[in-house]
Amino acid sequence: MENKVAVVTGSARGIGKSIAEKLAKDGFRIVICDIMEDEVVKTAKEMEQFGTKTIGVKVDVTKIEDVEKLFEETVSTFGSVDVLVNNAGITRDTLLIRMKESDWDAVIAVNLKGTFNCTKAAAKYMMKQRSGKIVNISSVVGVMGNVGQANYSASKGGVISLTKSAAKELAARNITVNAVAPGYIETEMTKVLPDAAKESFLNLIPLKRPGQPEDVANVVSFLISPAADYVTGQVINIDGGMVM
Numbered sequence: 001m002e003n004k005v006a007v008v009t010g011s012a013r014g015i016g017k018s019i020a021e022k023l024a025k026d027g028f029r030i031v032i033c034d035i036m037e038d039e040v041v042k043t044a045k046e047m048e049q050f051g052t053k054t055i056g057v058k059v060d061v062t063k064i065e066d067v068e069k070l071f072e073e074t075v076s077t078f079g080s081v082d083v084l085v086n087n088a089g090i091t092r093d094t095l096l097i098r099m100k101e102s103d104w105d106a107v108i109a110v111n112l113k114g115t116f117n118c119t120k121a122a123a124k125y126m127m128k129q130r131s132g133k134i135v136n137i138s139s140v141v142g143v144m145g146n147v148g149q150a151n152y153s154a155s156k157g158g159v160i161s162l163t164k165s166a167a168k169e170l171a172a173r174n175i176t177v178n179a180v181a182p183g184y185i186e187t188e189m190t191k192v193l194p195d196a197a198k199e200s201f202l203n204l205i206p207l208k209r210p211g212q213p214e215d216v217a218n219v220v221s222f223l224i225s226p227a228a229d230y231v232t233g234q235v236i237n238i239d240g241g242m243v244m
């Protein structure tokens with residue numbers, strides 16, 4: 001993977017950071033990008049320990065100007081964009097009847113529109129190169145729905161449909177687009193869940209443990225490797241068997 005370039009959104013912490021670490025170990029040049037400016041700098045610096053070249057870029061994926069600049073900077077620094085992992089995501093959980101318009105809009109803007117913005121901007125370069133691999137981080141909730149997550153589940157279901165449409169449109173240019181649907185993964189995002197919610201997730205998991213960010217990173221690493229050259233438009237659940 002030497003000289004190949006991977007952009008991972010929302011990679012200052014959590015699952016995104018773990019994916020960036022795994023891809024750095026795989027030999028990719030890494031672009032850390034996130035809305036949290038200080039953490040972007042810190043995480044990009046940490047990547048140096050893996051001996052790969054890394055840049056950190058502050059980006060709000062909801063803003064197309066930010067996203068276009070991100071890929072311009074990526075290509076001017078490293079010469080190409082070979083991999084995009086759309087990982088940036090947020091939650092604003094509450095019951096449907098209490099959900100404010102702003103809760104709905106914020107989650108759709110980051111999780112769904114952000115994925116669209118980055119895919120569109122990266123595809124421009126990948127189409128010229130006639131190669132590329134895109135992996136979108138959806139969620140099992142985008143497949144099965146969840147109480148208190150109407151906005152989040154709609155955004156993640158949308159990401160699955162976007163994945164399939166993009167896979168069909170971009171296949172002719174040798175670009176694969178796949179999604180992963182993690183279940184309950186231990187990160188800052190799930191730390192705030194009430195104990196009862198964590199317990200009820202655990203009861204649904206045949207493997208009887210929460211997932212770790214590395215469980216997601218390993219599958220992403222496979223999907224962008226040559227071993228997955230003939231895989232596109234797929235959704236792989238990473239959930240200890242929660243949904244099957």
Ligand SMILES: NC(=O)c1ccc[n+]([C@@H]2O[C@H](COP(=O)([O-])OP(=O)(O)OC[C@H]3O[C@@H](n4cnc5c(N)ncnc54)[C@H](O)[C@@H]3O)[C@@H](O)[C@H]2O)c1
Pocket residue numbers: 009010011012013014015016033034035036059060061062087088089090110114137138139140181182183184185186187188189190
């Ligand atoms: N943790 C889980 O159980 C779980 C399960 C399924 C899916 N996911 C998905 O995995 C992804 C990563 O989640 P996580 O658990 O690591 O959460 P996290 O909150 O630790 O990380 C999300 C990252 O996205 C960044 N981000 C948020 N808004 C952004 C924006 N507008 N522009 C750029 N970056 C932005 C945040 O700053 C943060 O660094 C998300 O898409 C999430 O929906 C997580």
